[in-house]
Amino acid sequence: MSSSVDNNPHTGAQNYNDSFPKIPAAAVGLRDADHMAAVLESGAKGRVYIRTLAHMLPDTVAHNVIGELRGSEFPDQYITVGGHLDSWDPAEGAMDDGTGLVQSIEVLRALKAVGYHPRHTIRVVLFANEENGGRGGRKYAEAAKAAGEKHLLGLESDNGGFTPRAFTLSLPEEKLAALRPWVDLLRPYGVYEIERGGGGSDVNPMQRVLGSVVGEYRPDSQRYFDYHHSRGDVLEVVNKRELELGAVNMAALVYLVDKYGL
Amino acid sequence: MSSSVDNNPHTGAQNYNDSFPKIPAAAVGLRDADHMAAVLESGAKGRVYIRTLAHMLPDTVAHNVIGELRGSEFPDQYITVGGHLDSWDPAEGAMDDGTGLVQSIEVLRALKAVGYHPRHTIRVVLFANEENGGRGGRKYAEAAKAAGEKHLLGLESDNGGFTPRAFTLSLPEEKLAALRPWVDLLRPYGVYEIERGGGGSDVNPMQRVLGSVVGEYRPDSQRYFDYHHSRGDVLEVVNKRELELGAVNMAALVYLVDKYGL
Numbered sequence: 446m447s448s449s450v451d452n453n454p455h456t457g458a459q460n461y462n463d464s465f466p467k468i469p470a471a472a473v474g475l476r477d478a479d480h481m482a483a484v485l486e487s488g489a490k491g492r493v494y495i496r497t498l499a500h501m502l503p504d505t506v507a508h509n510v511i512g513e514l515r516g517s518e519f520p521d522q523y524i525t526v527g528g529h530l531d532s533w534d535p536a537e538g539a540m541d542d543g544t545g546l547v548q549s550i551e552v553l554r555a556l557k558a559v560g561y562h563p564r565h566t567i568r569v570v571l572f573a574n575e576e577n578g579g580r581g582g583r584k585y586a587e588a589a590k591a592a593g594e595k596h597l598l599g600l601e602s603d604n605g606g607f608t609p610r611a612f613t614l615s616l617p618e619e620k621l622a623a624l625r626p627w628v629d630l631l632r633p634y635g636v637y638e639i640e641r642g643g644g645g646s647d648v649n650p651m652q653r654v655l656g657s658v659v660g661e662y663r664p665d666s667q668r669y670f671d672y673h674h675s676r677g678d679v680l681e682v683v684n685k686r687e688l689e690l691g692a693v694n695m696a697a698l699v700y701l702v703d704k705y706g707l
Numbered sequence: 708m709s710s711s712v713d714n715n716p717h718t719g720a721q722n723y724n725d726s727f728p729k730i731p732a733a734a735v736g737l738r739d740a741d742h743m744a745a746v747l748e749s750g751a752k753g754r755v756y757i758r759t760l761a762h763m764l765p766d767t768v769a770h771n772v773i774g775e776l777r778g779s780e781f782p783d784q785y786i787t788v789g790g791h792l793d794s795w796d797p798a799e800g801a802m803d804d805g806t807g808l809v810q811s812i813e814v815l816r817a818l819k820a821v822g823y824h825p826r827h828t829i830r831v832v833l834f835a836n837e838e839n840g841g842r843g844g845r846k847y848a849e850a851a852k853a854a855g856e857k858h859l860l861g862l863e864s865d866n867g868g869f870t871p872r873a874f875t876l877s878l879p880e881e882k883l884a885a886l887r888p889w890v891d892l893l894r895p896y897g898v899y900e901i902e903r904g905g906g907g908s909d910v911n912p913m914q915r916v917l918g919s920v921v922g923e924y925r926p927d928s929q930r931y932f933d934y935h936h937s938r939g940d941v942l943e944v945v946n947k948r949e950l951e952l953g954a955v956n957m958a959a960l961v962y963l964v965d966k967y968g969l
Contacts, residue, residue, distance in 0.1 A: 608870065667948050668946055684930055687930070
C-alpha cells in the first residue's frame with residue numbers, strides 16, 4: 446500500500462464476492478497493522494475494538510464540469526484532457542486528484558495565454574464520480590457518442606502532481622516509435638518517454654465507446670501511495686514547480702497532437 | 708534560489724572581490740525579499756534592522772571517515788563513493804548531504820549483504836569540509852596520489868536523496884554511448900540516463916590530481932533548493948523509498964564498474 450512509516454489508513458472501493466459471506470472490513474494504518482501482527486505472532490491474545498460510523502447514502506446527482514477552446518479548423522473534432530473532482534473523505538484529495546484538475550485547466554489557460562488557436566476543439570473535463578464508480582467518465586463517452594463527436598485523444602492526469610517522467614498512449618509500438626521526436630522536445634521539461642499503455646479510469650471509456658486514443662500523464666510515483674486515499678493527501682504535499690512541470694508537458698503534448706495529429 | 712513559497716533564508720559561501728569595498732551581507736527569506744522590494748517599489752521609505760551574531764572562528768581539525776571492502780583481484784585499485792559530513796547550521800543538513808552519506812554507506816553494505824566480493828577495493832568516503840572550502844576532497848586526492856593509488860572512479864552523491872534520474876561521468880561521448888546497456892539495466896530502478904558531466908566538489912580533485920574518472924548521482928532536483936542550506940533541510944523531507952532507490956542505483960553502477968571497468 447505504501448512505503449511510508451506513518452499510521453494513516455488508506456480507504457478505497459470494496460467489492461464482495463457473493464460466494465462468500467459478507468464480513469465487515471475497515472482500513473487500518475500501517476503501524477497499527479504491524480502492531481496487531483506482532484501481538485498475534487507473540488502468541489498473546491489480541492482484542493480489537495472498532496466502532497465505525499460509515500454508512501451508505503442514496504445516490505445523488507453530480508456533474509462533469511467542462512470547458513473548451515473551440516477549434517479553428519475542425520471544431521467538431523476534440524482533444525479531451527481531464528482529471529476527477531471527487532475524492533475520498535479523509536482529506537481534500539490534493540494529489541488524488543486536485544493536481545490533475547489544476548493541470549488540465551492549466552493546459553487550456555496556457556494555450557490561451559500564448560494566443561494559440563487550436564485546429565481542433567480542446568476540452569478540459571473535470572470528471573464526477575471517479576472514486577465511487579466511474580460514472581462521470583462513462584457518461585462523458587456515451588454523451589460524446591450520442592452527439593456523434595470525433596475524439597482524437599483522451600488524456601488524463603490522475604497519478605499525483607509529482608515530477609514528470611512519461612506519458613502513456615494507447616498506440617501500437619510502431620506509431621510510438623514515430624513519436625520519438627516529440628519525446629526529445631519534451632525532455633527538457635522532464636518527460637523522457639512516451640510508452641505504450643492505457644488512459645486512466647476516466648478516459649478509458651472513450652477508447653471503448655468512441656475508439657479514441659487514450660493516455661495518461663505519468664509523473665514519478667514513489668510518494669503517491671504515501672498520500673493516496675489517506676488523511677495525508679493535503680495541499681501541503683504538492684510542490685508547485687513539480688505541478689507546473691506536469692502541466693507544461695501536458696499542454697505541450699496536447700499542442701503537438703492538435704498540430705500534427707496522432 | 709528556490710521556487711518554494713517559504714521564508715527560509717539560504718546560507719552559503721561568500722567571496723569578496725578585493726577591487727570593491729567589503730560590505731556586510733546576509734541572506735533573507737524569499738517573502739521578506741519580496742516585501743522589501745514592494746516597499747521600495749512603492750516609493751515609501753524603508754528601514755531594515757539586522758543584528759547578526761555570526762563571526763569567524765579559527766580553523767580546527769576535521770576528518771574524512773573512510774571504510775572499504777578490499778578487492779579480491781586488484782586490491783590496490785580503487786572505486787570511491789562518497790558524500791560530505793559537514794552542513795550549514797540552520798538545520799541538520801539531511802539532504803545536503805546526509806542522504807549522500809547514507810547512500811554511500813549503503814553501497815558497501817548492500818554489496819557485502821549479497822556476498823559480493825569486489826575485484827577492486829571499494830571505498831566509501833564521508834568527506835569533511837565540503838561546504839567550508841572543500842579541503843576534505845582535496846586532501847583525499849592528494850593522500851591517494853602520495854600513496855600511489857590507482858582510482859577507477861570517484862562517484863559522489865550530493866544533490867539530495869530524491870527520486871533517481873541520471874548519472875554523470877567524465878567520459879567522452881563515444882565511451883558513454885558504449886554504456887547504453889548499463890542504462891537499460893538501471894532503468895527499472897529509475898536511472899534512465901548516463902550523461903557526460905563532472906563529479907561533485909568532493910571527487911573532482913580526484914580527476915585533477917589522480918586522473919580518475921569522476922561522476923555524480925543526479926536525482927530529480929525540483930525540490931532540492933527548497934531545502935538546501937536552509938532551516939528546511941531536515942530529516943522529515945527525505946522519502947525513504949526515494950533514498951533507497953538512489954542507493955540501489957549507486958550500488959549497481961559501482962558493481963558494473965568493478966566487474967566490467969570503464
